[in-house]
Amino acid sequence: MPTNASRPRLYFVYVLNILSCIAVVTLHTTLSVYTPKPTGAWVWAVVLQSIAIFAVPIFFMISGMNLLGYRRRESTAQFMRKRCWKIGKALVLGSIVCYVVFCLFPYSFFGAEQYVGTGGMIDFADGSCPTTSMTCIGSSTRLSTCMC
Template identity: 40%
Template sequence: MKKKIYIQILGVIACLAVVAMHVNGCFWQFSYDRYWITANIIECICYFAVPIFFMISGATLLNYRKRYTTAVFFKKRFGKTLVPFLIWSVISAIWYYIVYHARPEGIREVVDGILNTRYVDIYWFFPALFSVYLCIPILSCIPEKYRKRIFGYAILVYFVLEALAPLVCNLMHIEFNEGFGMPAVGGYLIYTLLGYWIDNYELSKKWRCVIYAAALGGFLLMLVGTQILSLKNGTVDTTFKEYRNVPCILYSTGIFLFFKNIKNEKALGCLAKLTAPFSSLPFGIYLVHFYLVQMVAIYQIFPITSIKYRIFGTIAIFLISAVTVRILQIIPVIRKAIPS
């Protein structure tokens, strides 16, 4: 199946946003200095990135049965993600012990570090993605004629019980009873269903505008709320953060919907040309860019709080990572370690 243009564009933009967030890692070092204000802005602007990857999985994989069997589905998915994850997790362990001059206490510590992504914490994304892959064969058994209502129902109930209710309880200082959750759509499946729903069903202009307004509201709530509460508490406040929280769900949904509904052929063509050279690289860039970001921080190549570094460094690290991945992809022995 030929990848839809907007999916290609979103994949590359989300990858660039991920790199930007990690280059902007000083966000997690709260300060009353001016740099933290710009760090919060960059963090919030780019926060849609990870949810977009889960949404792309929903848009591209839930109809896999039309193309191949479930056995082939697992072979393709885990061959492109599980094998690279394991290889790079071993590399991350080696990196950790060399850079920090530490010795593992035993194989148990190494296995624990890999399974719980302690060496490279950004690899948390892959176990979450594997869980989504395991659920897709079940979701794909739902007949297409029922999916609009069933998936729409699941999205709505999840949003109310897993995102909105916990946030409201948190703001009211009330403990949320997790027994009211939505186990049928646990983890990051909400984004998988959202990606499929937006990709397959059309919304009227009125409803698109409502969602765009909600997305803007979610973004502003995350940006302003984080800014105010963090300044008040003297630490990074995560009340309005977390990928499965109301602000991020609204914001990410609006971003995905916007790109899906770009009608300007000239703009779409321009974005397609700009992103085409990177269309097979996002997962590879995700795997390797961490080491460049870490080297800058460890060896103090640039001041990590510098706005110039956080903007131009993002572009440079993205491009260097892209070139690195492209080179590794053409080396037969190493190819399996770099998904395309």
């Protein structure tokens, strides 16, 4: 069973990870491209989105590269247990942090102000949050959101 010390370090993968992390932050901070108002800021956001879109396929490729030969290190059941535990902790913690931030600063997030005072932690936990219709760039979508 090989250890991590016997695997060669691929520094270009670290560089790709760092660049992709920066690009993902750029993608998430330029969401104004999805507003139908073509202003100067909108054009700048479109340019940044176009430059940073490489990040998503790079992360998929790096993940796939890291998974090659996992069966030599551990069984599939053991791998899945470890992976689900790591992802589950991050999902729960991230959800709690987002909920708290949305509750503390509801006017800082697009569309969140309409939910001020309509729900609480109990509503969030049991899934009985208000549902609203929202028109998004000409198409009708059903959006279910939980906010305090």
